[in-house]
Amino acid sequence: MNLKLILALFFSISLFVSCDLEELPENVDIVGPTNLADLEALLNAGYNELGWPLGGNAQLYAEINGDNIDGPVGINSDETEIYNRSTSFFNNTIRDNMYRGFYRIVLDANVVLGQIENNLDALGLSATDARVKEMKGEALLLRSIALFEVSRFMSHSPGYSADNSHLGIQYIVSVDNSIGQKRGTVAENYASLISDLKEAESLLNTTNSKNQNYANKSAAEAYLAKVFFQAGFGPDIDAAGSNYEQAFSYANSALTSTSAVFDVNLYQGGATGTERFAGNLVDNNNTESPNVETIFGIVSESTANSKGGTFGRYRSDLAVSNTTIRIMQDLYNAIPSTDKRKALLEQTDGEYFLNKFNKGILHVPLAHYTELLLIRAEAAAETSSLPQAETDINLILNRAGLSTISGLSKAQLITLIRDQRRIELLGEGNRVNDLKRIGVSETSLTIRNAPWNCNGMLFQFPATEVFTGFIQNPTGGCN
Known part of the structure; x- marks a missing residue:
């Protein structure tokens, strides 16, 4: 053929x-x-x-x-x-x-x-x-x-x-x-x-x-x-062990x-800051590689082969319209001002928007390092491997500019991990x-x-x- x-x-x-x-x-x-x-x-x-x-x-x-x-x-x-x-x-x-x-x-x-x-x-x-x-x-x-x-x-x-x-x-x-x-x-x-x-x-x-x-x-x-x-x-669902194990x-x-790695520069801003949904459009071509955290995802090579367009519905850098996605106020309020990820959301005229996808073209990670780290952390906590869960969630907290934790109870640790999961994966369809x-x-x-x-x-x-x-x-x- x-x-x-x-x-x-x-x-x-x-x-x-x-x-x-x-x-x-x-x-x-x-x-x-x-x-x-x-x-x-x-x-x-x-x-x-x-x-x-x-x-x-x-x-x-x-x-x-x-x-x-x-x-x-x-x-x-x-x-x-x-x-x-x-x-x-x-x-x-x-x-x-x-x-x-x-x-x-x-x-x-x-x-x-x-x-x-x-x-x-x-x-x-x-x-x-x-x-x-x-x-x-x-x-x-x-x-x-x-x-x-x-x-x-x-x-x-x-x-x-x-x-x-x-x-x-x-x-x-x-x-x-x-x-x-x-x-x-x-x-x-x-x-x-x-x-x-x-x-x-x-x-x-x-x-x-x-x-x-x-x-x-x-x-x-x-x-x-x-x-x-x-x-x-x-x-x-499998005889080899419990679901969380x-x-x-x-x-x-x-x-x-x-070969993916934990990105310490993620959403840090400035010249060295990186983004999970990487992309940079020059002459209709995407000049950025997928973010280093990407384990598997969808690659957009150019405007003719762009796969993440629906994420543009969140974009706050374009004129806000009746099709621009708004974020819940309680979620915005729950993120402390000291959290570097607060900058991913913005308030305009009493409404709240997510700027995580403010790009003309992007790659879409379907499985990435932070997501798997959060799965490992919560699964570790559910199976009472609390030191491992603390180690994993502290990576997330430290990157966000928040105080790390030690000695939390199982219930406290699980609640913290779930809260961090909601913030980290906002807009990615997990919640x-x-x-x-x-x-x-x-x-x-x-x-x-x-x-x-x-x-x-x-x-x-x-x-x-x-x-x-x-x-x-x-x-x-x-x-």
């Missing part, structure tokens, strides 16, 4: 929108690749597709569903339904498009995995080839990332039911549209995530043989940590194996999922005066996903 044809192939995949997710686009020939380069082009399509749902859209919609954003000013009508926790069926809306964006990544990954499983002889390749094994690991990771993220919107967190028997998502592992794709349980979904991510970890190398911005072993370890951390207070172990492995995780343990927890486990905390599936045997999420919101 020539380059033009393969490009047409993965563009047709990336633009695909079906009525039912188990259908493939009619004009896609999945038996097309003839060599390793063709297969790599298909894999690149999956990386490229990350930019739509995770280039700011999923992060923003998760924040709107939580308690960091002050709405409904600054959000549009579709987003207001998220803010108001509507559970109505929807189609051709931002939620619909994000949902389908995740499954496009799944489709791309499954095409690659199908070729590796069934077509290597025709490609002149072997399953033992180092690059083939690495590509399989990359495809498994991409699929896992997409399915993990979509599951956090469409299903309650582990622990919502005592045995995780509540409904999850369609965990699609094949491009064969003859296979029924009913929703699995959360127990089944998370078992599949752990299995896929562990296999990805075993196949990936410390560094990617093609490009340092592609997935490697530490990226798989980081997502294993994120999955176990989300499972948190729910029933253990496993979250700690994989966070520690990721931090040990990665509502943290609250859902914590709600399993603190059952009276509310999110903007609504129960953490009410129906409205879930996104509804697109109306077009109704087919035989498929069960929609319940309606009724949070009233």
Whole structure:
């Protein structure tokens, strides 16, 4: 297959929108690749597709569903339904498009995995080839990332039911549209995530043989940590240890194996200050590399290949409009004036804005050093490894210009780590999922005066996903 044809192939995949997710686009020939380069082009399509749902859209919609954003000013009508926790069926809306964006990544990954499983002889390749094994690991990771993220919107967190028997998502592992794709349980979904991510970890190398911005072993370890951390207070999802023990172990492995480092200059201002969402636009090209904390993320090379545009909705350096995101006043007030991160928020005419994304172009870290450090700290505290938790959180406090701590109780330490996590990851889409995780343990927890486990905390599936045997999420919101 020539380059033009393969490009047409993965563009047709990336633009695909079906009525039912188990259908493939009619004009896609999945038996097309003839060599390793063709297969790599298909894999690149999956990386490229990350930019739509995770280039700011999923992060923003998760924040709107939580308690960091002050709405409904600054959000549009579709987003207001998220803010108001509507559970109505929807189609051709931002939620619909994000949902389908995740499954496009799944489709791309499954095409690659199908070729590796069934077509290597025709490609002149072997399953033992180092690059083939690495590509399989990359495809498994991409699929896992997409399915993990979509599951956090469409299903309650582990622990919502005592045995995780509540409904999850369609965990699609094949491009064969003859296979029924009913929703699995959360127990089944998370078992599949752990299995896929562990296999990805075993196949990936410390560094990617093609490009340092592609997935490697530490990226798989980081997502294993994120999955176990989300499972948190729910029933253990793996026989190897408790969820928090496993979250700690994989966070520690990721931090040990990665070439990323803790950025002491992050958000320090001045000539030497750095930013997590690095980017600098010159002649329509991004002249900055991803921040040194990035373990895995989305790279924007130019204005023609910019993946983080939705974060521009926060920008306070542009004219404030009715689509500019506002931040909750209580969050602003909770950050002491001595905290260097206070400068990330600003007050204008009684409203509060986040300037963290005040850039014309940026890279989007999906797993970064500070996030994994915070996971390791909280997981350490939950498993009573308090000295490790103190060491980790003191790095964060010291960088922020705050006093370090010593000798706190377990409960005090966990509260401090969670507070720091909210500030550090503001705007990155973590807060509502943290609250859902914590709600399993603190059952009276509310999110903007609504129960953490009410129906409205879930996104509804697109109306077009109704087919035989498929069960929609319940309606009724949070009233």
